[in-house]
Amino acid sequence: MAMRNNKIYVIGHKNPDTDSICSAIAYAYYKNQIDDNDYVAKRAGQINEETEFVLNYFKKKVPGYINDIGTRVKDIEIRETEGVSREISLKRAWNLMKELEVVTLPITKNGRLEGVITTEDIAEAYMDVRDSKILSTAHTNYKNIVDTLDGAMICGNIDAYYTKGKVLIAAANPDLMENYIEEGDLVILGNRYESQLCAIQMNAGCIVVCDGAKVSMTIEKMAQEHECTIISSPHDTYTVARLINQSMPISYFMSRENIISFKTDAFTDDIKSIMAKYRYRDFPVEDKKGRYIGMISRRNLLNADKNKVILVDHNEKGQAVDGLENAQLLEIIDHHRLGALETMSPVYFRNQPLGCTATIIYQFFMESNVDIPKDIAGLLCAAILSDTLMFRSPTCTMVDKMAAERLSEIAEINIKEFGLQMFRAGSNLKNKSPEEIFYHDYKKFVLGDINLGVGQITSLDEDELVNIKEKLVTYLGKAYKEHGMNIICFMLTNIITESTEVIFVGNDAKELIEDAFNVTSENNCAVLKGVVSRKKQFIPAIFESINGGR
Numbered sequence: 001m002a003m004r005n006n007k008i009y010v011i012g013h014k015n016p017d018t019d020s021i022c023s024a025i026a027y028a029y030y031k032n033q034i035d036d037n038d039y040v041a042k043r044a045g046q047i048n049e050e051t052e053f054v055l056n057y058f059k060k061k062v063p064g065y066i067n068d069i070g071t072r073v074k075d076i077e078i079r080e081t082e083g084v085s086r087e088i089s090l091k092r093a094w095n096l097m098k099e100l101e102v103v104t105l106p107i108t109k110n111g112r113l114e115g116v117i118t119t120e121d122i123a124e125a126y127m128d129v130r131d132s133k134i135l136s137t138a139h140t141n142y143k144n145i146v147d148t149l150d151g152a153m154i155c156g157n158i159d160a161y162y163t164k165g166k167v168l169i170a171a172a173n174p175d176l177m178e179n180y181i182e183e184g185d186l187v188i189l190g191n192r193y194e195s196q197l198c199a200i201q202m203n204a205g206c207i208v209v210c211d212g213a214k215v216s217m218t219i220e221k222m223a224q225e226h227e228c229t230i231i232s233s234p235h236d237t238y239t240v241a242r243l244i245n246q247s248m249p250i251s252y253f254m255s256r257e258n259i260i261s262f263k264t265d266a267f268t269d270d271i272k273s274i275m276a277k278y279r280y281r282d283f284p285v286e287d288k289k290g291r292y293i294g295m296i297s298r299r300n301l302l303n304a305d306k307n308k309v310i311l312v313d314h315n316e317k318g319q320a321v322d323g324l325e326n327a328q329l330l331e332i333i334d335h336h337r338l339g340a341l342e343t344m345s346p347v348y349f350r351n352q353p354l355g356c357t358a359t360i361i362y363q364f365f366m367e368s369n370v371d372i373p374k375d376i377a378g379l380l381c382a383a384i385l386s387d388t389l390m391f392r393s394p395t396c397t398m399v400d401k402m403a404a405e406r407l408s409e410i411a412e413i414n415i416k417e418f419g420l421q422m423f424r425a426g427s428n429l430k431n432k433s434p435e436e437i438f439y440h441d442y443k444k445f446v447l448g449d450i451n452l453g454v455g456q457i458t459s460l461d462e463d464e465l466v467n468i469k470e471k472l473v474t475y476l477g478k479a480y481k482e483h484g485m486n487i488i489c490f491m492l493t494n495i496i497t498e499s500t501e502v503i504f505v506g507n508d509a510k511e512l513i514e515d516a517f518n519v520t521s522e523n524n525c526a527v528l529k530g531v532v533s534r535k536k537q538f539i540p541a542i543f544e545s546i547n548g549g550r
Contacts, residue, residue: 050426070323083108156229
């Protein structure tokens with residue numbers, strides 16, 4: 001059986017806000033109602049306090065985190081070849097390979113990989129071994145010898161190991177046998193009483209009686225006295241001689257050092273070059289804790305499907321989860337301006353000039369006559385209230401407001417009361433570090449030749465915004481150096497006064513802000529009255545200023 005990942009991931013932008021998370025959860029739910037694929041909501045960053053409040057309020061789990069959507073080993077077909085013990089015989093290993101139609105067997109102990117053995121290893125053991133003592137050197141279990149020869153143990157301990165002596169065939173008469181049988185040897189012989197007796201008297205470690213010949217009570221008793229093992233095989237002398245080396249344990253021939261294995265979370269793009277360097281056809285796979293999982297081959301890699309993904313609440317590569325170029329993009333659902341995101345093939349793209357992506361998700365439910373559960377309605381309503389600043393943002397439309405009102409009825413919440421609770425939870429940043437505040441809601445934009453980073457905090461509390469500003473004034477310079485952006489701005493938005501104080505850093509940032517908003521700045525700071533929306537007011541004004549200056 002093989003493991004394969006057939007999920008379709010619904011994921012918002014990095015540094016996700018409430019709309020990004022809630023829309024991903026709601027759209028995944030919606031898609032699961034209308035087709036048979038498995039849609040799973042994910043996130044590309046850490047959630048903020050506001051989103052955490054919303055998820056807790058409606059008893060929804062935080063979506064799993066994905067830092068890179070590129071295909072990993074765990075996403076491709078992994079053949080669940082069961083690990084074998086290092087004690088099994090070459091013959092048993094060969095038969096398993098034929099049965100399983102594989103060329104490599106993993107050797108494990110307590111779920112951990114000890115080594116591997118290939119058909120080539122077995123062939124070399126069969127063709128190249130000429131050492132008559134190798135059976136004992138390999139510490140071959142008598143159980144393996146009996147099994148390989150399809151025989152039976154007449155006397156001796158079947159769980160013991162053959163560890164001393166050489167293998168020989170007693171083809172000569174007993175007088176000559178005395179010249180070459182040494183203590184501990186394994187002697188292959190027929191039904192001649194004299195030969196059996198001679199081998200035992202010469203202190204052979206084991207005799208193999210061929211052709212199913214009977215062993216007399218006298219021989220058996222003498223063998224016990226001399227601690228000589230007797231094995232009976234139905235095969236002739238030639239066949240026994242040919243088969244016996246196949247009873248050796250695979251531990252003697254397996255590769256145990258420098259094993260090329262891959263972890264389940266390794267990216268397939270990274271392992272392709274490694275596979276190309278080695279002649280192996282199959283490679284073991286281990287989980288994060290080093291436990292053996294299965295095997296993959298070059299063919300598995302060639303046939304690997306890319307992770308399928310749906311983007312919500314963004315359409316710019318800079319805001320998307322890493323590795324998007326190595327995934328199969330199926331859909332984009334968004335309400336922002338069009339960004340520079342190229343696709344290899346056509347995708348379903350729905351972009352509407354609304355205040356919130358959640359409003360579009362709500363429309364999907366309505367258009368398909370899919371019932372909206374109470375918790376999903378709550379998430380969608382919260383997302384709309386968050387993105388439109390409780391309908392104060394200029395991005396808000398009548399469609400957004402009507403959707404929020406209907407969703408609030410389904411979710412059984414009071415818009416004003418819930419909204420105030422949500423914003424207070426989200427603006428509780430007084431005890432946060434400057435770095436935590438900066439990345440609370442930070443996005444990157446490419447405007448012509450300028451790379452612009454813009455963070456934003458919204459609050460109902462003027463004193464809190466003052467406190468946050470003091471923390472960020474110094475940190476902005478550090479972020480500017482780390483990100484390599486042309487300009488970095490941070491918007492401190494007061495929901496009550498419907499205004500924003502913006503602090504900024506970067507080449508020509510002062511001139512750009514003053515020109516874009518027709519204001520006078522002081523100490524890299526400017527007050528923008530009536531500006532509350534990054535998407536609809538701040539970025540368009542900056543973009544227009546850049547274009548006008550050309």
